[in-house]
Amino acid sequence: MKARLTAKGAATRERIVEGAAEEIRERGAAETTLDDIRARTATSKSQIFHYFPGGKEELLLAVARHEAGRVLSDQQPHLGALTSWQAWHDWRDAVVERYRRQGQRCPLGTLTSQLNPATPGAQAVTRELLASWQAQITTGIRVMQEQREISPGLDADRAAAALLAGIQGGVSILMSTGSLTHLEAALDLGIERLLEAPAPQPAPASAPEPAPAPPAR
Numbered sequence: 001m002k003a004r005l006t007a008k009g010a011a012t013r014e015r016i017v018e019g020a021a022e023e024i025r026e027r028g029a030a031e032t033t034l035d036d037i038r039a040r041t042a043t044s045k046s047q048i049f050h051y052f053p054g055g056k057e058e059l060l061l062a063v064a065r066h067e068a069g070r071v072l073s074d075q076q077p078h079l080g081a082l083t084s085w086q087a088w089h090d091w092r093d094a095v096v097e098r099y100r101r102q103g104q105r106c107p108l109g110t111l112t113s114q115l116n117p118a119t120p121g122a123q124a125v126t127r128e129l130l131a132s133w134q135a136q137i138t139t140g141i142r143v144m145q146e147q148r149e150i151s152p153g154l155d156a157d158r159a160a161a162a163l164l165a166g167i168q169g170g171v172s173i174l175m176s177t178g179s180l181t182h183l184e185a186a187l188d189l190g191i192e193r194l195l196e197a198p199a200p201q202p203a204p205a206s207a208p209e210p211a212p213a214p215p216a217r
Contacts, residue, residue: 013051021063029114064111068129074098082140092187134160163190
């Protein structure tokens, strides 16, 4: 069990992770050495191994978690507040802009490819990222269902999964070709399908009950 870090220790560890992330974005995970990270973060070898006893493998895992967090934070505040159609379109623009800035090099993908699959948590990084991402999209769909903007019959979690799958496919094509076209199409059509899902219609007013017949004479 790891000892709890002091506030100063936690800040130092975070500085190392952020510096390593910057170095890896510039050089790539395979080309970045611990000496490169030490030079960028002005830390000693003993400090690196104090916070990351497993060496580069453990540090790469920490950087992967950091990059996964950035994927979601770059979409805020829109992703966490999908409560109107304008919010959905603002989120769409934030996602496209995030990947426009990133370009063809994906730090998270590069990192996870460098990690040993047997490393504890290596596979969990992407799994946790996608689960959190999908959960927030699902929440937005359910809010819109409560507001009677989307049909309550739509499976919110399944619709969110499809939208996220489209985003991931668009990002994969971006990394291969440098084109954002497929990512934009996946987002636009995914949101359009939510918009076109029939909203519930108000129940027709019930006809007034007929007046009782007059008593027979």
